[in-house]
Amino acid sequence: xxxxxxxxxxxxxxxxxRRVVAWIAVGIAxxxxxxxxxxxxxxxxxxxxxxxxxxVNDFDRWMTEVPQxxxxxxNYVSDSFPTPPVTLLVFAPLTWMTPPNAQFVxxxxxxxxxxGIFLLALQIVxxxxxxxxxxxxxxxxxxxxxxxxxxxxEGQTNLLMLLPLTAGLWLxxxxxxxxxxxxxxxxxxxxCIKVTPIIFLIYLLWQRRFVASLGVVAGxxxxxxxxxxxxxxxxxxxxxxxxxxxxxxxxxxxxxxxEYYVGQSVPSFLSRLFRHVPAxxxxxxxxxxxxxxxxxxxxxxxxxxWLIRGILVVVGGVGLYWMxxxxxxxxxxxxxxxxxxxxxxxxWASPRTWVPHYVSLIFTLMAVAMVLxxxxxxxxxxxxxxxxxxxxxxxxxxxTDIGKVFGPNGxxxxxxxxxxxxxxxxxxxxxxxxxxKPRQAAYAPPTGLGES
Numbered sequence: 001x002x003x004x005x006x007x008x009x010x011x012x013x014x015x016x017x018r019r020v021v022a023w024i025a026v027g028i029a030x031x032x033x034x035x036x037x038x039x040x041x042x043x044x045x046x047x048x049x050x051x052x053x054x055x056v057n058d059f060d061r062w063m064t065e066v067p068q069x070x071x072x073x074x075n076y077v078s079d080s081f082p083t084p085p086v087t088l089l090v091f092a093p094l095t096w097m098t099p100p101n102a103q104f105v106x107x108x109x110x111x112x113x114x115x116g117i118f119l120l121a122l123q124i125v126x127x128x129x130x131x132x133x134x135x136x137x138x139x140x141x142x143x144x145x146x147x148x149x150x151x152x153x154e155g156q157t158n159l160l161m162l163l164p165l166t167a168g169l170w171l172x173x174x175x176x177x178x179x180x181x182x183x184x185x186x187x188x189x190x191x192c193i194k195v196t197p198i199i200f201l202i203y204l205l206w207q208r209r210f211v212a213s214l215g216v217v218a219g220x221x222x223x224x225x226x227x228x229x230x231x232x233x234x235x236x237x238x239x240x241x242x243x244x245x246x247x248x249x250x251x252x253x254x255x256x257x258x259e260y261y262v263g264q265s266v267p268s269f270l271s272r273l274f275r276h277v278p279a280x281x282x283x284x285x286x287x288x289x290x291x292x293x294x295x296x297x298x299x300x301x302x303x304x305x306w307l308i309r310g311i312l313v314v315v316g317g318v319g320l321y322w323m324x325x326x327x328x329x330x331x332x333x334x335x336x337x338x339x340x341x342x343x344x345x346x347x348w349a350s351p352r353t354w355v356p357h358y359v360s361l362i363f364t365l366m367a368v369a370m371v372l373x374x375x376x377x378x379x380x381x382x383x384x385x386x387x388x389x390x391x392x393x394x395x396x397x398x399x400t401d402i403g404k405v406f407g408p409n410g411x412x413x414x415x416x417x418x419x420x421x422x423x424x425x426x427x428x429x430x431x432x433x434x435x436x437k438p439r440q441a442a443y444a445p446p447t448g449l450g451e452s
Contacts, residue, residue, distance in 0.1 A: 021134055025141060029111060032145075036152040037107035044100040059106055059155025063099055066091045073236055076243035083157060085228040085240045086192050090160065103155070110152045113159040114359075118144075120166045121366045127173055128333045128370065136369035139389035143365055143423070146396040150356035157193055158359045165190035165197050166362070169339055172204075172212050173330040184215020185222070192223035195249065199346045203338065207326055252351075264420040265353035266315075267308050272416065273297065274304040280412040292409070294416060312349050319345055322432060333370065337431050340367025344424050344431075355399045358420050364427050365389070371434045381434060388430045392423035 043056045055061045065081045068074035094102045151158045168186030171179045190197040204213045229237040261277045272279045276298045278291035327334045343363035372385035398419045403411030
């Protein structure tokens with residue numbers, strides 16, 4: 001990293017070089033997807049052969065529960081199915097397949113979801129007037145690969161949420177009434193799949209983008225009420241929605257307590273330090289599970305929770321002050337930096353954030369890639385961006401089973417110290433200290449995805 005290539009050589013690489021690198025990346029992504037899909041199918045087959053009571057992954061559990069909702073109108077009784085009724089429409093067709101084939105298809109779908117997310121996020125940066133360099137894109141992929149792979153293996157809905165969120169932010173960048181309205185509708189869909197993207201509604205209101213904000217509010221009514229009611233009926237949908245809100249929303253809103261101590265968020269990390277709660281569990285040779293504690297204090301639950309809330313409020317307040325000036329033109333670099341910061345805070349603030357949830361870091365990664373590729377940034381800042389991306393790639397790599405080289409509990413210890421969290425902190429430092437450009441005229445790159 002000592003000698004970064006100039007913007008002329010790195011940021012404006014010849015189309016042939018970019019095309020070759022892009023096709024190589026696509027080939028590697030297809031190969032990884034197929035391997036992950038085959039592994040998921042084999043794990044499901046092994047479960048069926050051995051009649052194991054253990055779930056293969058989250059998707060396996062949902063494939064058991066979704067038919068009970070759709071055919072028997074079962075109730076929400078716990079957080080084992082954590083999403084509102086609209087997601088039943090996504091999973092119901094997959095239950096028509098055998099469980100092993102459904103696992104294979106769901107993993108393959110992740111390739112198309114991730115590809116759409118990456119291309120739209122890239123286009124958001126291009127609209128801001130910066131063409132990311134090949135080096136920047138390779139570093140972004142080196143970080144993003146590991147949470148994407150984790151999402152594939154765990155069968156989760158992070159990428160399913162992230163595609164409409166990315167498309168919505170891309171449409172809002174058009175800065176016209178139709179774009180902001182449609183963008184708000186898609187951001188609302190992301191919120192209705194996973195609640196945490198609601199932080200982008202706060203950002204839109206703070207930036208006084210009221211058309212997009214109204215689109216989000218109206219869209220939440222559409223996706224929570226209208227669409228599932230057309231499939232399941234108004235009465236059944238309202239019953240499910242009421243149950244889901246009481247299980248997934250009200251307990252946190254009313255009490256705000258941290259219940260998930262082993263995650264990669266600020267509440268989880270600080271809970272491990274502030275309270276005498278297990279950082280992780282492991283089994284000795286006797287077979288009995290033992291708890292590992294790392295707390296430096298032993299605060300009460302209420303004191304710890306209020307202290308964590310206070311820290312998050314301070315961090316959020318600093319972020320709002322940093323974004324205090326309205327971005328008059330969403331095609332500016334400021335917009336890219338802002339949504340990158342919001343995405344990182346979304347991961348930090350949710351107590352249930354785990355490694356696969358860090359797929360949402362794509363906005364943060366693209367913002368740092370923009371800094372790395374922007375000739376308006378000082379050389380030292382571009383170098384910092386490259387180093388931060390490289391360090392984040394290494395830290396995210398440590399979330400894989402490679403951590404076992406440090407001993408039987410090496411992987412658990414690396415997650416306990418929050419390697420994903422600290423990688424995102426490095427990226428946020430670059431974003432917060434980057435030179436923001438004056439509000440500029442809209443930029444239209446020569447080529448791109450669906451330019452308006």
